[in-house]
Amino acid sequence: MGERLGLYVIIVLGEDVIQIIDAASERDGWDGPLAAxxxxxxxLLAAICTLSLLYGTNGIPRLRKGALAPRPAMLLHAVMTGFLVALATALGSAVAHVDDVLPKGQHWLLCGAMAGYFAAGLVTALPLADRSDRVWLLGWALPCLTVSVALAPLGVGLPAWATIWILVALVCWQIAYGPGRSGGGPSGRRWGRFPRPG
Incomplete structure (x- = not known):
């Protein structure tokens, strides 16, 4: 089941890529804002793929294999992919509006989709963690969740490329967050290191 759910995440991310390509193909030529x-x-999509599939299970970041029964895992997977579908719409709109500020509704959708993605990862991992690991997990998730929520009202005037690159930095924070230095939390488990598939 895990392999099939992971494959579904890849398909959803592929649809996100199609949205970006379709929006870019409607423009006359490449320029700096479009490239950025x-x-x-x-x-952003590559970072989400890395976080969800290489550092997680069933397409859910930081979820340990076998930690959830199949039905809760499928429910959480559905929630997570729902946020990725919303992200696809927002990214397509961002590419279509590279010359001006992203429309307010699309800007909120972009930030909200990522905030939901981060929140779903935290809600999944936190109850399954030991008490000593929870501080580590909060440091992993809360900064990204806080910034993405704050970016919705505070970043309305930013160009689309700037908003997207801030979100890229947040996902990269979750990928790189301290597993090598912290040992994966006080209990010594390496939350950031999962066996590679295959």
Whole structure:
């Protein structure tokens, strides 16, 4: 089941890529803002793929294999992919509006989709962690959740590419967050290191 759910996440991310390409193909030519927006959107999807599939299970970041029964895992997977579908719409709109500020509704959708993605990862991992690991997990998730929520009202005037690159930095924070230095939390488990598939 885990392999099939992971494959579904890959398909959803592929649809996100199609949205970006379709929006970019409607423009006459490449320029700086389009390049920055397009590369940022691809970078965001690649970072999400890394976090969800290489550092998680069933497409859910930081979820340990076998930690959840199949039905809760499928429910959480559905929630997570729902946020990725919303992200696809927002990224397509961002590429279509590279010359001006992203419409307010689309900006809120972009930030809200990522905030939901971060929140779902935290809600999944926190109850399954030992008490000593919870502080580590809060440091992993809360900064990203807080910044993405604050970015919705405070970043309305930012160009689309700037918003996207801030979100890329947040996902990269979760990928790089201290497993090598902290040992994966006080209990010594390496939350950041999961066996590679295959």
């Amino acid at each position: 927006t397009g590369l940022g959107a691809f970078g």
